[in-house]
Amino acid sequence: MTKGTAVQAGTAVQLRRVAVTGIGVVSALGNSLADFRSALASGRAAVRRLPEEVTRGSGVQVGALIDWDPAAHFKGNEAGSLDRVAQFALAAAGQAIAASGLDPEKTDRNRVGVYWGTGMGGANTLETAYSTVYGKNDFRLRPLTVVMAMNNAAGSNVAVRWGLRGPFANFSTACSSSAMAIGEATLAIRSGRADAVLAGGAEALLTPGMLAGWQSLRTLAPADAADPAASCKPFDKRRGGLVLGEGAAALMLEEEARARARGAPILAIITGYGNSCDAVHMSKPDRDGQVRAMTQALAESGLAPADIGYINAHGTATIVGDVIECEAIRAVFGDAAGRIPVSSTKSMHGHLLGGAGALEMAAALMPFGEGLIPPTANLVDIDPGCAVRHVPQKAERGDIPRAVMSNSFAFGGSNVVLIAERA
Amino acid sequence: MDTLARIKDLAIKELALDPAKIDPNAPLADLGIDSLTFIEFMFKVEDEFGVKVSDEDLRSIKCLADLERHVAASAQAAGKA
Numbered sequence: 001m002t003k004g005t006a007v008q009a010g011t012a013v014q015l016r017r018v019a020v021t022g023i024g025v026v027s028a029l030g031n032s033l034a035d036f037r038s039a040l041a042s043g044r045a046a047v048r049r050l051p052e053e054v055t056r057g058s059g060v061q062v063g064a065l066i067d068w069d070p071a072a073h074f075k076g077n078e079a080g081s082l083d084r085v086a087q088f089a090l091a092a093a094g095q096a097i098a099a100s101g102l103d104p105e106k107t108d109r110n111r112v113g114v115y116w117g118t119g120m121g122g123a124n125t126l127e128t129a130y131s132t133v134y135g136k137n138d139f140r141l142r143p144l145t146v147v148m149a150m151n152n153a154a155g156s157n158v159a160v161r162w163g164l165r166g167p168f169a170n171f172s173t174a175c176s177s178s179a180m181a182i183g184e185a186t187l188a189i190r191s192g193r194a195d196a197v198l199a200g201g202a203e204a205l206l207t208p209g210m211l212a213g214w215q216s217l218r219t220l221a222p223a224d225a226a227d228p229a230a231s232c233k234p235f236d237k238r239r240g241g242l243v244l245g246e247g248a249a250a251l252m253l254e255e256e257a258r259a260r261a262r263g264a265p266i267l268a269i270i271t272g273y274g275n276s277c278d279a280v281h282m283s284k285p286d287r288d289g290q291v292r293a294m295t296q297a298l299a300e301s302g303l304a305p306a307d308i309g310y311i312n313a314h315g316t317a318t319i320v321g322d323v324i325e326c327e328a329i330r331a332v333f334g335d336a337a338g339r340i341p342v343s344s345t346k347s348m349h350g351h352l353l354g355g356a357g358a359l360e361m362a363a364a365l366m367p368f369g370e371g372l373i374p375p376t377a378n379l380v381d382i383d384p385g386c387a388v389r390h391v392p393q394k395a396e397r398g399d400i401p402r403a404v405m406s407n408s409f410a411f412g413g414s415n416v417v418l419i420a421e422r423a
Numbered sequence: 424m425d426t427l428a429r430i431k432d433l434a435i436k437e438l439a440l441d442p443a444k445i446d447p448n449a450p451l452a453d454l455g456i457d458s459l460t461f462i463e464f465m466f467k468v469e470d471e472f473g474v475k476v477s478d479e480d481l482r483s484i485k486c487l488a489d490l491e492r493h494v495a496a497s498a499q500a501a502g503k504a
Contacts, residue, residue: 075439142466
């Protein structure tokens with residue numbers, strides 16, 4: 001079988017490979033791929049104390065909140081008709097399209113799709129509506145409430161903005177949503193259903209009500225007393241839970257031959273997509289489910305474990321989750337696990353939930369640029385239960401790896417693993 | 424300021440319409456106002472004038488001049504004129 005298309009049947013589609021030709025990022029670390037990667041390279045965390053108007057009585061102390069000025073991104077009153085999550089999505093998508101050089105006006109847009117991921121969709125709009133109804137007993141809501149709050153609004157706005165009329169899908173599998181969007185978009189291009197797909201995800205749920213929900217789960221890290229930016233400590237003995245973030249990331253995925261024919265930048269080739277469900281518990285991670293997803297991604301790519309040169313871990317910094325993931329990595333990679341650099345960039349940009357997979361793919365592909373591997377910030381005292389080859393605090397420069405892996409493991413037991421190879 | 428002038432001002436502010444091109448008798452679609460945009464605009468109009476335009480009346484509004492008549496009638500009925 002042709003490498004990278006092992007799951008495809010039929011000869012007509014076997015040679016279609018999927019290239020990443022553009023990446024867009026909106027994050028607390030910066031609102032461009034260059035700023036995002038520059039911050040990752042310096043090991044700088046964007047986590048900070050949340051202002052009172054955001055956290056209110058929720059008790060949540062820190063988050064990776066974006067200083068977002070809609071007027072810098074949208075004309076006139078346009079932003080007023082877009083939930084914050086859709087604003088992030090449009091900004092990231094615009095960057096990805098521009099970077100790819102793909103001109104929608106000169107492309108058969110019936111062959112270009114949008115596959116998007118988000119956990120909570122228009123959470124700000126929904127919360128505003130509920131606070132009006134329950135808080136003020138006022139049932140007169142904005143007419144755009146439904147179309148701003150609905151889960152598919154972010155992706156649909158992207159499709160409308162650029163007239164992308166090909167296949168559309170919106171994934172909502174919590175923390176694996178946008179990784180799944182990228183994986184499924186890859187399958188759609190391979191199978192011939194589309195020639196290009198703008199794939200990614202966004203999240204914007206730093207609202208008092210959502211924060212209260214998260215806080216009651218008792219899974220969020222308290223503020224680091226000495227340095228709030230250091231509150232998220234994946235794989236560290238002192239870790240106290242995850243830190244929520246917000247933002248978006250978008251990848252322009254294109255059938256490789258078409259992308260090369262038009263002279264597009266080829267940033268990476270997506271060759272492996274693993275997707276499994278733990279099917280054992282709503283929130284407790286399961287080693288075997290994670291192993292199945294990583295194994296499937298490796299098998300599909302045709303790579304040996306030792307071919308992977310960097311793993312961007314799910315690494316949320318929860319007590320249980322980090323240990324399980326490291327066990328799963330050791331189980332899949334065996335001896336190679338001691339040599340493959342693993343880091344969790346959530347330590348710097350926070351957990352984007354539905355947007356995490358896409359943003360972390362943008363981080364995972366970083367070594368293909370200059371061989372620079374992003375670190376796990378705030379990792380000082382490594383938990384022996386998290387024994388893998390870590391990249392603590394400082395980025396490492398090495399040879400450009402042949403392939404990288406990005407893990408996204410979600411509440412509900414959904415596990416998605418993506419593998420990309422250098423172009 | 425009369426009702427129509429206030430509606431025009433609101434349309435310029437909320438819908439980014441060109442003041443020079445607002446024809447009160449032009450069909451809403453000709454002003455680039457689609458049905459969803461119009462319903463959202465009506466929400467602002469109701470806030471601005473403190474009136475409530477019924478669903479039935481809403482369906483009969485085809486231009487800004489129609490809107491003015493309904494707003495004026497609603498305001499009068501509410502004793503606000």
